[in-house]
Amino acid sequence: MSTLHRLLLGILVTFGLIAGAQAQGKQVDYRLGAGDAIKISVFQNPDLTVETRVAESGAVTYPLIGAVQLGGLSIAEAELAIANKLREGGFVQKPQVNILLMQFKGNQVSILGMVNRPGRYPIETGNTRLTDMLATAGGAIPSSGADVIILSGLRDGKAYRQEIDIPAMFISGNTDLDIPVLGGDIIYVHRAPVFYIYGEVQRGGSYRLERNMTVLQGLAQSAGLTIRGTERGLRIHRRGPDGKVQIISPEKSDLIQADDVLYVQESFF
Known part of the structure; x- marks a missing residue:
């Protein structure tokens, strides 16, 4: 991928255009976690409206029923858990519980x-x-x-x-x-993986290794050879699986690998 394409991708991802367009598939319910701020209300029971946070243990203290374990539950599951306890305790016959997530932290x-x-x-x-x-x-x-x-x-x-x-x-x-x-x-x-160029080139140094980059493309990153440089003297120093450095005489169409060192020798003719 070229640097221009990468910059365009970075801009799109930054503004969420790609992420939003590509996000498909099965929806996953949000699960309450420690630190989440929630507002709990019960229909026609204003005295039971509470704003609270989910504790580190995952519990919430609620009027009449005490501690309720909500950590790890979806909003719908948490509403059902509170409704069941209100009904089982005989406090509200047919409770209609609503939970509003005020702040995400859990x-x-x-x-x-x-x-x-x-x-x-x-x-x-x-x-x-x-x-x-x-x-x-x-x-x-x-x-x-x-x-x-x-x-x-x-x-x-x-x-x-x-x-x-x-x-x-x-x-x-x-x-x-x-x-x-x-x-x-x-x-x-x-x-990102890099490769290195030194010797008789215009701009030696380290460069980002783009996918499927050839030796010729790598040389172009350094703005080409100096007047003393020769492509016939090009060598790649590459560390093998055994840790030893191999010296390779590459073709210009060969692919560069991560951490390769390209050395351009001086022409003597």
Whole structure:
């Protein structure tokens, strides 16, 4: 993906245009968590209107019935739990309970790494997806953020980890991996892979490795060779699986790998 395409993708993700357009699939109800501020009311019982927060234990203290465990429940389930206790206690015969979520704090996602605004962000709807949270953090930094996002957390009580190629997901149109996030999830954007150029080139240094970048394209990043440089003297220093550095004489159509070092020798003729 070119730098221009990456910048355009970053802008779209930042404003939530892509995330909103691609968020499809089964809706997931928001689950109450510790710190959430809620307003509980009962139809025709104004004395039972209460504004409170869900405690760290997940419980809420409510008039007449005492502590009610609401942590982990959806809004509808929490309304039913309070209604059942009011009815079972004989306080209200046919309670119609309404819960309004005033402030989200209980379910937060940590977004780390090469994003514009790393930090912890609340899940504001039950169907908040990976790209929604990435947009909240301003998207990956176009110049240094990797395409592959790492999502980790817990699913069904077990450790969960998934690597998701964001550009490939949108290019292919397959948004199955744009999964809903849960409280406690961690989204990590690693630094983009780089390669290095030195020797007889106009601008030596490290450069972002774009996908399927060839040796010729890599040389173009450095603005080409100096008048003393020669393509015949081009070598790639590449570390193999055994940790040893191999010296390769590449073709210009060969693909560059992460951490490759391109060296352009001086021509002696």
